[in-house]
Amino acid sequence: MLLLSAAFVAVIAATLLCVEDIAGTAVTEEFDAALLAETRGLRSLIAIEDGLVEFEYPTDAMPHFERKADAAYFQIWLHDGKVLPNGRSGSLPAGVDLARTESLSRAPSFRDMTLPDGRPGRSVQLSFVPGPDLADQADEEPAVAAYPVDYFFVLVVARSRERLDSLIASTRLAIVGAGAAAALLAGLLVGLAVTSGLRPIRAISAQVRALDAENLGARVAAPGAPSELAPIVQQLNALLARLEASFERERRFASHVAHELRTPIAELRSLAEVGGRWPEDLASTRRFFTDVHDIAGRMERVVVDLLLLARCHAGVEKAQRRPVRLAPLVRSLPGADRVEIEIPEDLVVDSDPGKLSLIVANLLDNAVAYAAPGGPVRCVAEALDARFSLEVRNPAEPLTEEDMRSLAEPFWRKDRARSPEGHSGLGLSLVTALAQLLGLEVSFRHEGGLFRARLCGSLATPGEEPKVLQRFVAYPEPRTE
Amino acid sequence: MKVLVIEDSERLQRSLLHGLKSSGFAVDVVGDGEEGLSYARHGVYDVIVLDLMLPKLDGLDVLKRLRASGCGTHVLILSAKDQVEERVEGLHLGADDYLTKPFAFEELVARIRALVRRKFDAKDPVHRVGAVKVDTARRAVARGTEEIPLTPQEYAVLEYLAARRGRVVSKSELLDHLYAGDGAATENAVEVLVHQLRKKLHHGATELIQTRRGHGYLID
Numbered sequence: 089m090l091l092l093s094a095a096f097v098a099v100i101a102a103t104l105l106c107v108e109d110i111a112g113t114a115v116t117e118e119f120d121a122a123l124l125a126e127t128r129g130l131r132s133l134i135a136i137e138d139g140l141v142e143f144e145y146p147t148d149a150m151p152h153f154e155r156k157a158d159a160a161y162f163q164i165w166l167h168d169g170k171v172l173p174n175g176r177s178g179s180l181p182a183g184v185d186l187a188r189t190e191s192l193s194r195a196p197s198f199r200d201m202t203l204p205d206g207r208p209g210r211s212v213q214l215s216f217v218p219g220p221d222l223a224d225q226a227d228e229e230p231a232v233a234a235y236p237v238d239y240f241f242v243l244v245v246a247r248s249r250e251r252l253d254s255l256i257a258s259t260r261l262a263i264v265g266a267g268a269a270a271a272l273l274a275g276l277l278v279g280l281a282v283t284s285g286l287r288p289i290r291a292i293s294a295q296v297r298a299l300d301a302e303n304l305g306a307r308v309a310a311p312g313a314p315s316e317l318a319p320i321v322q323q324l325n326a327l328l329a330r331l332e333a334s335f336e337r338e339r340r341f342a343s344h345v346a347h348e349l350r351t352p353i354a355e356l357r358s359l360a361e362v363g364g365r366w367p368e369d370l371a372s373t374r375r376f377f378t379d380v381h382d383i384a385g386r387m388e389r390v391v392v393d394l395l396l397l398a399r400c401h402a403g404v405e406k407a408q409r410r411p412v413r414l415a416p417l418v419r420s421l422p423g424a425d426r427v428e429i430e431i432p433e434d435l436v437v438d439s440d441p442g443k444l445s446l447i448v449a450n451l452l453d454n455a456v457a458y459a460a461p462g463g464p465v466r467c468v469a470e471a472l473d474a475r476f477s478l479e480v481r482n483p484a485e486p487l488t489e490e491d492m493r494s495l496a497e498p499f500w501r502k503d504r505a506r507s508p509e510g511h512s513g514l515g516l517s518l519v520t521a522l523a524q525l526l527g528l529e530v531s532f533r534h535e536g537g538l539f540r541a542r543l544c545g546s547l548a549t550p551g552e553e554p555k556v557l558q559r560f561v562a563y564p565e566p567r568t569e
Numbered sequence: 570m571k572v573l574v575i576e577d578s579e580r581l582q583r584s585l586l587h588g589l590k591s592s593g594f595a596v597d598v599v600g601d602g603e604e605g606l607s608y609a610r611h612g613v614y615d616v617i618v619l620d621l622m623l624p625k626l627d628g629l630d631v632l633k634r635l636r637a638s639g640c641g642t643h644v645l646i647l648s649a650k651d652q653v654e655e656r657v658e659g660l661h662l663g664a665d666d667y668l669t670k671p672f673a674f675e676e677l678v679a680r681i682r683a684l685v686r687r688k689f690d691a692k693d694p695v696h697r698v699g700a701v702k703v704d705t706a707r708r709a710v711a712r713g714t715e716e717i718p719l720t721p722q723e724y725a726v727l728e729y730l731a732a733r734r735g736r737v738v739s740k741s742e743l744l745d746h747l748y749a750g751d752g753a754a755t756e757n758a759v760e761v762l763v764h765q766l767r768k769k770l771h772h773g774a775t776e777l778i779q780t781r782r783g784h785g786y787l788i789d
Contacts, residue, residue: 350649354670355580361674362588372587379580 092282093275100274104267111263112256119252120198123212127196127245130162134172134218136239141218143172153177160247161186161204167240180204186244188213203246208253211246288313292321304332337497344499348390348512352383359383386512393514396446397498400521407440407526411548414469414478417441421449424467426456427480431469437476438548443522448478450515451541455482457511462537477544484539495532496520516541570615570685570729571595571746575605575631576647577623584674585618592678593708593721593728595749602626609635613745614642616684618677621648621659629662636663643684647672682706689732696731698777698788701770703731712772722747723766726759730778730788739785 135142143164147153152160156179163186164175171185180186184204191197192215203209217239288310295308307325310317363376399405415431418424437444448467455465459482469478487495487502494500499513516532519541523530529544572594574585582598589596597612599605602623609617609631617635621628632644643665648655651669659667665687666680682705686694696703702711708724710717719727725747730738740756748754763778763786770777779787 347649350651350670351578354649354672355578355584357671358581358584358588358674362584362591365674366587366591369587369591372583375583376587379583383580 093278096278097271097275100267100271104263104270107267108260108263111259115252115255115259119210119249120212123198123210123245123247124196124214126160126247127162127212127214127243130164130245131214131216131218131241131243134164134241134243136218141166141172143175147178153179155179156205158248159203159205160245161209162243162245163188165242167242172241186211186246188242188244191215192240192242200249201246203248207248207250209246210249210252211244214243214245216241216243285314288317292317292324296324299328301335304328304335341498344513345394348499349387352387355383356380390512390514393512393518394498397514397518397521400518400525405525407443409438409440409526411436412439412441412444414476417445418448418452418467418469418478421445421452423449423452423456426465427452428464428466430466431478432471435469435471435476436548438546439526439528443526447519447522447526447528447543448480450519451480451543454511454515455480455539455541458482458484458539460484471547474547475544476547477542479540479542481538481540483537484534487534487539492532492534570681570725571597571613571749572616572618572681573605573608573612573614574598574618575600575602575609575623575628576618576620577601578620585677588674589678589681590749593725594681595725595747597749600624602628602631606631606634609640609642610638613742615688615746616681617642617644618681619644619646619664621646621650621655629659632659632662632664643688645677645680645684647677679706685732691732696728696734698731698734699775700772701777703728705732710770712770717769719766719769722762723769726762726766727770727778730786734788737781737784737787742785 130145133143133145145153152158153162154177159179160177161180162175162177163180164172165188166172181204186204187199187201189197191213194215196212196214198210198212200208200210218241292308292310292313295306299306307328308321310321313321359376359379363373367373396405413433414435414437415429415433418429418431452465452467455467459465462483465480465482467478467480469476491502496516496519498517500516501511501513520530523543527545529542531542533540533542570593572589574582574589574596576582576585576598577600579600582600586596586598597608597614599608603625605617605619605623606626619628619631623631628646628648632646635642635644644663645666645668646656646659646664647668647670648659649670650656656667656669665684668677668680682694686692686705694704694706696705700712701717704710705728708721708728710719710724710727726743729743729746740759743759744754744756747759767776767778777788779789781787
């Protein structure tokens with residue numbers, strides 16, 4: 089802003105300098121014109137009659153050429169360089185000549201000089217041939233040859249330029265003074281304008297500076313801001329809303345992780361304390377060790393799922409696609425024996441068998457665990473052109489819209505207390521993340537009393553033969569008593 | 570003293586059952602809210618340990634219905650819910666204490682004992698009966714500086730009688746407070762316990778535990 093003001097002032101100053109220069113020139117030209125007029129007056133007094141030069145000037149009418157103080161001067165030379173008798177103003181001290189040039193140009197030539205009395209002055213030199221006929225043509229340039237050289241005169245008139253200088257000085261002073269005032273005012277105005285124009289931006293900047301992870305719920309407000317700023321404020325607030333939602337998700341996630349670990353830690357601690365304090369009951373102690381092992385397995389499963397989820401979200405996890413025969417893959421999954429499977433044997437899809445297994449295993453596990461009474465859990469797949477769809481259906485109580493939105497959120501469970509043991513609520517989050525990795529469309533809906541989880545993806549290119557699938561093991565086998 | 574534990578984690582059930590039993594409590598354990606409510610209403614308990622996230626009936630609902638039905642048994646909530654508002658809500662609904670998971674087993678036992686003392690209006694964890702001191706915190710009995718070794722069951726009888734000092738305690742009341750609800754113990758077992766207790770406490774002419782025939786026992 090300071091820079092802007094300075095630039096503004098500089099432009100004004102430069103303009104004023106030009107104006108001052110023009111004004112000075114104009115005043116000087118005026119002075120010169122008056123000087124020249126007087127000189128021409130003097131010249132007209134020179135006449136040649138019968139080869140004799142006559143020059144008389146009325147001292148009364150031109151007293152300034154006679155007096156000693158505040159005087160003006162003139163001097164007339166003949167063509168041969170001699171001074172015309174009585175061709176010197178009375179004001180010229182004896183023995184002092186006015187300066188002249190050797191130029192015989194008939195155009196008047198002006199120059200600044202020092203007057204014989206020491207004051208600064210300005211003179212005009214005029215070379216001419218006397219005669220009324222020629223007077224008006226003095227400025228023109230008639231051929232020199234047309235006139236006898238004998239008749240050439242040089243006239244120099246000098247006058248003090250003190251008044252001119254003081255006029256120029258006062259003009260300059262006026263211009264510089266007005267200019268400085270104008271520049272100052274302009275600078276001030278620009279400053280004020282910029283400051284008031286920037287005020288909303290400053291206000292916004294202060295609000296943004298006050299934002300951090302703890303108060304992302306705040307929104308930027310800029311009352312009275314120009315409409316140009318409105319989109320910026322809107323975008324800022326939209327960004328804040330996105331950040332807030334994302335931070336909130338992270339917070340919820342961290343709190344869920346902590347909460348998820350609370351129960352197994354409570355169990356571990358209680359088992360360790362009671363078992364350590366009363367170890368003599370060997371049967372109980374042995375049972376406690378089995379419990380500890382199971383708890384470790386459950387915690388390990390949560391951690392494995394979380395790591396996989398994190399790897400998917402970080403984009404580190406890679407898919408290795410190849411043709412996969414769907415029916416044997418689904419049949420090999422743990423819990424498949426509790427599900428009615430209807431998949432054509434010749435259905436071969438293009439996918440990563442390990443990750444696809446994990447997806448379907450989680451869907452089946454979920455469906456079996458949360459199935460309401462009233463029918464079997466079914467897994468149905470079919471081909472449609474170059475695509476396939478796979479749907480896992482289980483009878484279920486209706487879910488609210490809020491439930492449907494939260495389904496795939498990590499650790500979400502409709503009713504934590506009613507969730508089967510070992511269900512941490514990561515299954516559908518993993519399904520969603522892995523499906524995205526494999527380019528599968530995944531959708532959940534509740535229709536006709538059934539919860540339906542549906543996958544859609546590409547079939548394998550015909551002709552490619554799938555390799556024989558190994559039995560899929562998603563997690564370490566739990567130890568059983 | 571008899572404790573009801575309403576907790577759905579089987580592993581926690583096992584360690585709590587073992588630990589509380591070993592600490593001298595008679596313990597019943599149930600795994601869901603409905604069963605818990607039914608046990609709490611029909612059984613005789615000195616303290617109820619209640620989890621909040623329970624299948625079938627939420628822990629807070631169990632507590633509300635229990636209090637609404639006029640049951641005044643001391644309830645200790647044992648929950649993973651650790652937020653201030655959650656703890657406050659539990660206490661507002663009539664819980665007497667709140668312990669968050671994970672917890673130190675020692676602390677759980679100490680809090681249960683404190684609730685037992687409150688039940689019998691005793692601030693002092695040591696009951697003094699004549700020259701005999703029953704230290705409920707250490708579960709130790711001494712005459713002067715001399716420790717009297719008792720089995721856990723003998724101690725439980727003495728502690729209950731001392732807590733109910735000045736009142737006649739029937740054999741069935743003793744049975745209710747000393748044995749878990751498996752119905753295996755009989756009044757005869759109580760008589761045997763009191764007999765052994767008297768032998769160990771015997772000192773001089775006066776009997777510490779008096780018999781009110783047809784009514785029960787009394788420590789005066």
